[in-house]
Amino acid sequence: MTDAVARIHAAFADAGVTGRLHALDIDSGEQLDAGADRPVPTASVHKLCVLVTLHERAAAGLLDLTEQVECPPAGRATGPTGLAAMLDTARMSLRDLAYLMIAVSDNAAADVLLRRVGLDAVNATTARLGLGRTLAVHSFAEMLGTVKEDAGPEGARALADPRVITRLRALDPARTNRSTPRDMTRLLAAVWRDEAGTAEHCAAMRRILGLQVWPHRLASGFPFDDVHVAGKTGSLPTLRNEVGVVEYPDGGRYAVAVFTRTAHTAATLPAADAVIGTAARIAVDALRAKALRSR
Template identity: 70%
Template sequence: MTPAPPPPPAPPPPQRQPRPGRPPGRPPRPADDRPGAHRAPRSRIRQAFADAGVTGRLHARDIDTGADLAVAADTPVSTASVHKVCLLATLYREAEHGRVDLAAPVDIPAAGRTPGPTGLGAMRDAARLSLRDLAVLAVSVSDNTAADVLWDTVGIDAVNRTMAGLGLTRTTAVQKVRDLYAALAEDAGDGGAAALLDPARVARLRALDPARTNRSTPRELTALLAAVWRDEVCTGAYAADLRRTLGTQTWGHRLASGFPFDDVRVSGKTGTLPTLRHEIGVVEYPDGGRYAVAVCTRAAATAVTLPAADAVIGTAARLAVDALRAP
C-alpha cells in the first residue's frame, strides 16, 4: 500500500502591514489622537473648532480621578495672560515659605505703567495696593500693570523654578508683560495697532511664537490647575486664598459661557493676543466633581471681535467636561 504523501508545508505567516496612512517607521500618533475612549466627543470638539474658524488645542482632566480628554494637548502655545496663573501660583508659594508678604503695600506711580485697557493701566493717579490686591486685579480684569508689579516682586526665575518643581518642564516664562508689549509695538512698526490686522504682519509677531515668548501646553496648564486645587502648590489659608483669587475673573464670554448654571462654579483666566484666544480654569459641580480645562485657540481671521471664536472655548470645554462626567 502506497503511503499518503506528506501534507504541504504551511504557508508563511503574512507580513504585518503598516496601518493605512502611516509609513513604516513613523512613530505612533499621540494618545489624544488615537481611536478609543472619548472618540466621539473629541470629534465634536474638533468640528466645533473648525466651525468657529480656529485651530484649537484642549486638555481637560478630572482633578480627583485623573481621567482626561485631549485634543492636540501637547502642542506648545504662546500663553499670553494665561501665564498670570503661573505668576500667582509662585507668589502664593513664596508667601507660604516666608519670602513674600502678601499684605505688603506697594506704591504704583502714575507714570511708567504697563499698557493695558483695564485696571491700573487705564487709571490716571498714583495708587497704593497690597500684593494680594494686585493679584486680584491681575486676574479679575487681567491688569497688566498689577501683573508686572508681581513679576518684579517674585522674578521670572522664581516662576520658572516653581513650574519645574511641579514637573511642568514645558511651561516657561521669558518676559514680563511690558516686554511682550514692547515686542508687539516693535513688530507692528509705524503702522501701530492697525498693522495688527494685517495677516502678513501678524504671522511674524514674536508674541505668537511659543519659541520666543512665554509658553506652555494645554496638558501642563491643567496639571498646574489640578496642583492648585489639590493643595500641592501651597497649603491651608494660602491655597484657599489663591483659589479665591483665581475665581474673581469678570469675563464670562469664553470658558464660563459653557456652564450657565447658578450652582456650577467656574474659576478661570483668559489670555488674548492678535488671533489668539485662550482660557484655562476649573469647573466645580455641586456633586463635588472638579475639572481642570485648558482651551487654546488661534483664529484664521485677524479681526479683534470674533464672537464665535470666543464662544467655542465654552462649547469645547463643556463637551470635554460632559464626556468626563459621563458614566
C-alpha cells in the same frame, strides 16, 4: 472619548479657529486630549504662574501679601483694565494687586508682582510642579513691547494685516511665554488639590480665580447657577485662551485648558470666544459620562 475629541475639533472648525485642549478630572485623573501637548503662547494665562509663585514665596516667609506697594503711572504696562488704565499713583497690597492681575487681567499689576518675585522664581515654581514645557521669558510689558515693535510704524492699524500677524514674536511659542494645555491643567489641579502650596494659600488662589469677571469664554459653556467656573483668560491678536476649573454640585471638579488661534484679525469675534466654552463643555460632559459608566 474619541467621539468627544472629534466633536471638539468640529466645533473649532465651525468657529473658524484652530484649537488645543486638555481636560482633566481632578479627582479620578481621567483625561481628554485634543492636542494637549502642543506648545502654545500663553499670553495672560501666564499670570496664573505668577499668582502661584507669589503665594509660594509668601508661604515660605519671603514676602507678606499685605505689603503695601506704591504704583506710579510712569513705566506701567499698557492695557484696558486696572492699573494699566489708571492715570494716577496708586498704593495697594500685593494680594490686591494679585486680584487685579487675575480678575481683570491687569498687565500693570502683573508686572509689579513679577518684579517683586522675579522671572527666575516663576520658572523655578513651574519646574518644581513638574511643568516641563512651561516657561516665562519676559514680562507682560516686554511681551506687549514685542507686538509694538513687530507691528512697525503703523502701530495697531498694522495688526489688521495677516502678513504682520505672522511676524509677531508674541504668537510664536518658541519666542514668548509658553506652555501646553496639559501643563496648565496640571497646574490647576495642583491648586485645587492643595499641592501647589499650603491649604490656606491654595484656597486664597482659588478664591481669586473665581472672581474673574469675563463670562464669554469658558464660563459660557456652563450657564448654570449651581456650577462654578474659575479661571484665567489670555488674549493677543488672533489668539484667545482660557484655563480654569469647572465645579459641579455633586463634587465633580474638572480642569480645562483651551488655546485657540484664528486667521481673522478682527478684535471682536464672538464665535471664537464662545467655542472655548463649547469645547470645554463637550470635554467635561465626556469625562462625567465616563465616570458614571464606571460606577
